[in-house]
Amino acid sequence: MNDPLYREIILENFEHPQNYGVVKNANAEKTSVNELCGDKIHISARIVNKKIAEIAWEGEGCAIARAAASILTGETEGQPVVKIKKMTSEAFLKKMGITLTPARRKCALLGFATLQEAIK
Numbered sequence: 001m002n003d004p005l006y007r008e009i010i011l012e013n014f015e016h017p018q019n020y021g022v023v024k025n026a027n028a029e030k031t032s033v034n035e036l037c038g039d040k041i042h043i044s045a046r047i048v049n050k051k052i053a054e055i056a057w058e059g060e061g062c063a064i065a066r067a068a069a070s071i072l073t074g075e076t077e078g079q080p081v082v083k084i085k086k087m088t089s090e091a092f093l094k095k096m097g098i099t100l101t102p103a104r105r106k107c108a109l110l111g112f113a114t115l116q117e118a119i120k
Contacts, residue, residue: 009098013067018074021056030118034110039065041111043073043118051080057111064104069111071096081119089113 026044033040039061046054055077057069075095076084092112093100100108 009071009096010063010067013070014063017057017066017070019056019070019077020058022058023054023056028118030114032110032114032117034061034065034106037062037107039107039110041065041069041114043069043111043114045115045118047081047119050082052076052078052084055115059111061110062107064100064107065110068096068108072111072115076115084115084119087112 022042023044023046026046028045028047029043031040031042039059041057041059041061043055043057045052045056055073057073059066059069072092075092089109089112093105093108096108
């Protein structure tokens with residue numbers, strides 16, 4: 001957590017989140033809670049022609065969970081659903097561009113797991 005790049009990525013997405021809110025007329029939605037720490041993320045998306053036409057998130061919790069949801073929505077908007085379904089948690093963490101401790105991985109993956117459930 002002392003890495004300046006780590007702090008910059010997390011803080012930028014925490015303070016200036018991408019796609020924060022709720023998608024009207026969403027046809028894919030899910031809310032998940034990390035019972036260990038209380039982080040809560042809600043993902044809503046509108047899928048058109050098998051692509052994520054619009055995606056948004058809302059949530060409460062630590063900076064990592066919120067920043068990861070921001071990065072996730074930025075990375076997946078406009079993408080084919082099949083591509084997102086095939087994405088692994090490791091691939092998503094790599095897209096975040098930061099190294100996380102094992103304890104923080106659960107925080108970072110909450111939004112990812114929520115999106116995977118929403119598009120099933």
